[in-house]
Amino acid sequence: MKKNRGINMKTILITGGAGFIGSHVVRRFVKKYPDYKIVNLDNLTYAGNLANLRDIEREPNYEFVKADITAGELMKVLFNEYRFEGVIHLAAESHVDRSISNPMEFIHTNILGTVNLLNAARLTWEDPEGKLFYHISTDEVYGSLGDTGFFYETTAYDPRSPYSASKASSDHLVRAYHHTYKLPVVISNCSNNYGPYQFPEKLIPLTIHNIKNNKLIPVYGKGENIRDWLFVEDHAAAIDLIFHDAAIGETYNIGGHNEWKNIDLIRLLCKIMDKKLNRPAGTSENLISFVKDRAGHDLRYAINSEKIQKKLGWKPSLRFEDGLEKTVDWYLANESWMANVTSGDYQKYYENQYTKR
Ligand code: NAD
Ligand code: TYD
Numbered sequence: 415m416k417k418n419r420g421i422n423m424k425t426i427l428i429t430g431g432a433g434f435i436g437s438h439v440v441r442r443f444v445k446k447y448p449d450y451k452i453v454n455l456d457n458l459t460y461a462g463n464l465a466n467l468r469d470i471e472r473e474p475n476y477e478f479v480k481a482d483i484t485a486g487e488l489m490k491v492l493f494n495e496y497r498f499e500g501v502i503h504l505a506a507e508s509h510v511d512r513s514i515s516n517p518m519e520f521i522h523t524n525i526l527g528t529v530n531l532l533n534a535a536r537l538t539w540e541d542p543e544g545k546l547f548y549h550i551s552t553d554e555v556y557g558s559l560g561d562t563g564f565f566y567e568t569t570a571y572d573p574r575s576p577y578s579a580s581k582a583s584s585d586h587l588v589r590a591y592h593h594t595y596k597l598p599v600v601i602s603n604c605s606n607n608y609g610p611y612q613f614p615e616k617l618i619p620l621t622i623h624n625i626k627n628n629k630l631i632p633v634y635g636k637g638e639n640i641r642d643w644l645f646v647e648d649h650a651a652a653i654d655l656i657f658h659d660a661a662i663g664e665t666y667n668i669g670g671h672n673e674w675k676n677i678d679l680i681r682l683l684c685k686i687m688d689k690k691l692n693r694p695a696g697t698s699e700n701l702i703s704f705v706k707d708r709a710g711h712d713l714r715y716a717i718n719s720e721k722i723q724k725k726l727g728w729k730p731s732l733r734f735e736d737g738l739e740k741t742v743d744w745y746l747a748n749e750s751w752m753a754n755v756t757s758g759d760y761q762k763y764y765e766n767q768y769t770k771r
Contacts, residue, residue: 425451427498429483429531430505432456434612435550437466438650439502444470446654451475453496456505457482465751466611483527486534493534502657503531504550506581509615513577514709524580525587532591539597547599548657549588553642553669554578555603558712565603566718567665574710592663600660602652605669605717608737609646610744613755615764617641618738621680622745623752625687625698635707637677640714644670645737648730655726666726669717672734677702682735686742 431440431454444452452475456462470476481488483505506524507513513520532547539545556565557572573582591597608616614623624631652668660666674682684698722728732740745752 425453425496425498426500426502427453427455427493427496428502428504429455430462430503432458432462432464432466432478433504433508434461434466434609435607435646435649436504437463437611438609438646439504439653440467440476441470442647442650442654444473444476448475451477453477453479453498455479455481455483455492459507461508461613463611463755465754483530484522486526486530489530489534490537493538497538498535499545500657501531501535501547502550502653503528503548506584507577509613510554510575510577511615511708513575513580517576517580520576520580524577525583528584529587532587532597536591536595536597542596542598545598546657546662547588547591547597548653548660549585549599549601550653551585551601551603552578552581553603553605553667553715553717554712555582555585556715559714559716561714564716564718565667565669567603567667567721574712578712598662600656600662600664600666602656602666602668602722603717604649604652604667605642605644605715607646607649608643609741610748611751612646614752614760617676617679618643618683618741619745620764621683622687622742623756625684625701626691626746629701630703631680631684631698631701632703632705633677633680634705634711636704637675637680638713639676639711640673640716641676641679642669642716643672643674643679643734643737644668644730645732645734645740648732651731652722652726652728655728656722659726666722667717667719668722668728669719670730670734671717671719672730673714673716674734683738683742686739690742690746 430436440454507520535547555571555573556569571582573579588599592599608618612619614620687698
């Protein structure tokens with residue numbers, strides 16, 4: 415889609431750019447491509463935070479638009495006005511636990527919101543040449559693995575939470591618009607991300623936050639569920655490559671080849687935190703608390719990312735231990751960011767909600 419496809423890219427829409435992954439993608443594109451205009455569209459839910467982009471918000475090639483992707487007519491107006499040539503769609507409700515307590519919000523944002531963007535792109539892109547609608551998705555659409563095996567691009571979809579079902583649905587719609595209307599699309603499905611600016615509802619920042627504040631670390635079930643973790647900047651690098659070099663209509667899996675049982679990951683984080691906070695070894699582990707399991711908790715996710723590695727030359731750059739330490743350092747150095755996102759009704763929502771096993 416870019417220069418190496420012979421196209422002079424101009425205005426790119428990034429949705430959800432004020433969120434965790436989106437802010438890393440926006441930052442990368444604004445800094446690396448000064449000749450692109452990057453429009454960050456986000457309606458700033460609890461997970462969206464303009465403080466994630468303070469360092470680049472005054473760059474001349476960056477613009478923020480506060481808008482809700484569920485407003486279909488508004489999306490058409492904005493596509494008409496800005497004449498976006500590329501879309502990187504990240505805006506979504508993203509937390510599985512919230513999808514269990516409030517599925518409708520996920521259906522509304524993740525499915526309807528995506529269709530609104532597809533419609534706006536289809537209506538504006540009379541000539542689809544040189545355009546690209548890039549949908550960012552998750553490995554959770556493939557369901558859950560047993561002790562062995564991996565998710566491939568060809569693995570049948572088998573989503574099992576309202577979150578993953580809403581993302582699977584949006585993936586299907588993106589593909590349907592490609593087949594039916596010839597909309598130029600690409601999709602990537604990535605494993606669990608971690609790193610700076612992640613809202614402390616997800617496992618890693620929640621654990622760091624709780625240890626720092628001497629609060630219990632809630633481990634769902636026995637802590638034996640397995641996730642494949644990838645540093646967020648490695649995901650942003652993959653998104654950059656796919657946006658520019660992917661073949662239209664293709665799907666790419668992105669993963670860290672880095673599987674961890676939750677309890678082992680939490681114990682590693684405890685060790686790093688004890689060291690960083692100068693606390694006696696074992697202090698943080700005392701905070702571990704086994705709580706009632708998540709409903710329908712997927713056992714294991716593991717990605718085979720050979721396709722993007724072979725076809726586009728991507729690979730993760732960081733060792734997990736180094737990425738985790740970098741992440742811990744960032745959270746400890748950015749206490750005011752954490753204080754800000756945990757003010758308001760955070761405590762009501764995330765604390766005291768666990769039942770001990
Ligand atoms: P996030 O929750 O941190 O950010 C989501 C962003 O979308 C927020 O800025 C929020 O304000 C915005 N948003 C939500 N509803 C909106 C609406 N109706 N209109 C406009 N903006 C809206 O999420 P994240 O972890 O950065 O994930 C980004 C994308 O990547 C999601 O599509 C998610 O499914 C996907 N993904 C996430 C992971 C992960 O580990 N976090 C892994 C694979 C894929
Ligand atoms: P999470 O970060 O919510 O990501 P996802 O559910 O999308 O994989 O959770 C990662 C794993 O950690 C998952 O197996 C659920 C578990 N978990 C806990 O044990 N305790 C927690 O407090 C949270 C948030 C998650």
